[in-house]
Amino acid sequence: MSVPDPNIRFTYEDYRSLCDAADQRYELMDGEIVMVPAPTTRHQRVSRELEYLILNHVKKHDLGEVFDAPVDVVLGKGKDRQVVQPDIVFVAKERAGIVAEAAIEGAPDLVVEILSPSTEEWDRRYKKAVYARYGVREYWLVAPDTETIEVYVLEQDALMPSGVFAEHEPVVSRLWPDLALDPKEIF
Incomplete structure (x- = not known):
């Protein structure tokens, strides 16, 4: 077995070449190519419902994309350079x-990550720090298991907690x- 050279x-x-040739999702983090596992059906349902609500609001008010x-x-x-697929x-x-x-080249205003057991620590720690470093204004962590949404806002150079929302909050x-947004419409 070979040991990766740090x-x-x-x-x-390199990342683009791999992605063009592979039928998998990857991210490029600190020079390392990381495979992203396929989401579960529950993850996809939650993502679809939340995106639908956000998209309707954004389109209705012509706010962006x-x-x-x-x-x-x-x-x-x-x-x-970091490459993520929120x-x-x-x-x-x-x-x-x-x-x-081909891509969004810069920090989006909002990034939403739907938490999965296999990626939760990565999303909570590493990605949150990366998003703060590059200036993402808001970061939402959506937890299907607990049916909660954590909102973080950029203050100076850190994403700080703004609130945790559940049920009809x-x-x-x-x-x-x-x-x-009513979390019950999402979960």
């Missing part, structure tokens, strides 16, 4: 320039003060 860092070009996985979000440049992404209309043909967002 001095080898993959580039964005909403994307769902798999879409590459490219953060940083050169050897510090479950749901929102880019505000005034920042539409970061939306390119409306999810509120600084991005859309006029939107109140």
Whole structure:
């Protein structure tokens, strides 16, 4: 069995070549290509319902664009480049320039990750730090098992807790003060 060489860092070009040739989802984090497991059907249902509610609000008010996985979000440049595929992404209309043909090239305004047992620690710790470093304004962690939504907002250089929403507690967002999502509509 071979041992990976920690001095080898993959580039964005390596990542794109692998993704073009593979029938899997991957992310590029700190020069390492990480396979992302396929989501469960429950994960997909929750993602679909939440995206539907967000998309309706965004379209009704002409606020920007909403994307769902798999879409590459490219953060940083050169050897510090990270590539993630969040479950749901929102880019505000005034920042539409970061939306390119192949990827979103910069920090979205909102990133949503639906938690799975196999990725929860990764989403809670590592990705949260990456999103803060590159300026994601809001980060939502959606937990199907507990039927809760945790909202984090960017304050200075950190994503800080804004609230945990469950049952009939409306999810509120600084991005859309006029939107109140009922978690029961999502779970």
